[in-house]
Amino acid sequence: ETGVTQTPRHLVMGMTNKKSLKCEQHLGHNAMYWYKQSAKKPLELMFVYSLEERVENNSVPSRFSPECPNSSHLFLHLHTLQPEDSALYLCASSQETRGDTQYFGPGTRLTVL
Amino acid sequence: AQKVTQAQTEISVVEKEDVTLDCVYETRDTTYYLFWYKQPPSGELVFLIRRNSFDEQNEISGRYSWNFQKSTSSFNFTITASQVVDSAVYFCALSGLSFQKLVFGTGTRLLVSP
Numbered sequence: 001e002t003g004v005t006q007t008p009r010h011l012v013m014g015m016t017n018k019k020s021l022k023c024e025q026h027l028g029h030n031a032m033y034w035y036k037q038s039a040k041k042p043l044e045l046m047f048v049y050s051l052e053e054r055v056e057n058n059s060v061p062s063r064f065s066p067e068c069p070n071s072s073h074l075f076l077h078l079h080t081l082q083p084e085d086s087a088l089y090l091c092a093s094s095q096e097t098r099g100d101t102q103y104f105g106p107g108t109r110l111t112v113l
Numbered sequence: 114a115q116k117v118t119q120a121q122t123e124i125s126v127v128e129k130e131d132v133t134l135d136c137v138y139e140t141r142d143t144t145y146y147l148f149w150y151k152q153p154p155s156g157e158l159v160f161l162i163r164r165n166s167f168d169e170q171n172e173i174s175g176r177y178s179w180n181f182q183k184s185t186s187s188f189n190f191t192i193t194a195s196q197v198v199d200s201a202v203y204f205c206a207l208s209g210l211s212f213q214k215l216v217f218g219t220g221t222r223l224l225v226s227p
Contacts, residue, residue: 033214043204043217056213088156097213099146099165104158 002026004105006091012111013081021076021108023091031097032074034066035090037107043090049074050097081112115140117207119218126195126225134190134221136205142166145209147181147188152202152220164188195225 004025013019025032034046048056049068063085065077074091088107094100116139126132138147149161162172164181172179176193192199205218 042219045214048213050213090156090158092158098210099144099208101148101160101163102215103160104150106155106157109156 004091004093004103006089006105006108008108009106010109010111012113013078014113015081015083017081018077018079020078021089021091021110023074023076023105025072025074025091025093025103025105027093027095027103029093029095029103030071031094031100032068032071033092033094033102034074034076035092036087037090038084038087046076048097055097078110081110083112086110086112115142115207115209115212115216117205117216117218119203119205119221121221122219123222123224126223128196128225128227129194130225131191131193132195132223132225134192134203134205134223136188136190136218138186138188138205138207140207140209142209142211145207148206148208148215149179149188149190150204150206152204154201158204161190192223195223197225197227199223200225 007022031050036044045058046060047066052068063080067075090107091105092102094102118137145166147164151159169181178191180189202220202222204220206215208215
């Protein structure tokens with residue numbers, strides 16, 4: 001595997017389900033990010049991790065819970081989501097957080113019923 | 114505050130036409146970086162270019178070229194002889210040493226028809 005991978009690519013879940021999104025980067029980077037992209041809305045940064053520590057949380061509801069067990073893996077745990085949480089969730093990584101190029105994964109298309 | 118404006122929401126061209134996508138930015142940082150990404154229908158954001166604020170030389174890569182002008186705070190992207198495969202949403206973004214994130218514009222959807 002090369003670059004940034006995300007699984008699953010598509011996910012349909014009910015509002016009472018618990019699921020997790022997984023991201024893995026094979027680039028040796030130190031920083032990882034979660035973004036949300038909804039229809040007709042700009043890209044929203046959700047979380048930033050640098051060297052496995054969360055350095056930014058953009059007022060994301062607690063039903064989204066990130067986890068970064070090491071610098072190569074990033075998870076987004078989902079529980080009791082709302083239909084408005086349906087979106088494309090993109091993971092990215094970069095060497096450093098300030099000024100470096102971010103490389104994105106293919107995204108997980110999430111539908112909440 | 115940092116801000117990126119892509120005023121063109123959608124552009125439609127016919128194959129082989131040249132097209133320019135506009136990007137205007139705001140920042141107080143003296144050192145900053147500008148980016149362009151392409152998002153095809155598959156969804157993945159594909160990195161195209163990164164320029165730093167001290168390098169105002171225009172860059173050309175195949176059919177793609179970028180015009181960086183600090184005097185007008187613009188970083189425009191031109192596709193020469195457009196092709197159907199260029200159809201995508203293009204995002205301009207800004208990053209700096211004082212903030213730990215990329216600030217994205219709202220994107221320009223480019224539709225190239227045969």
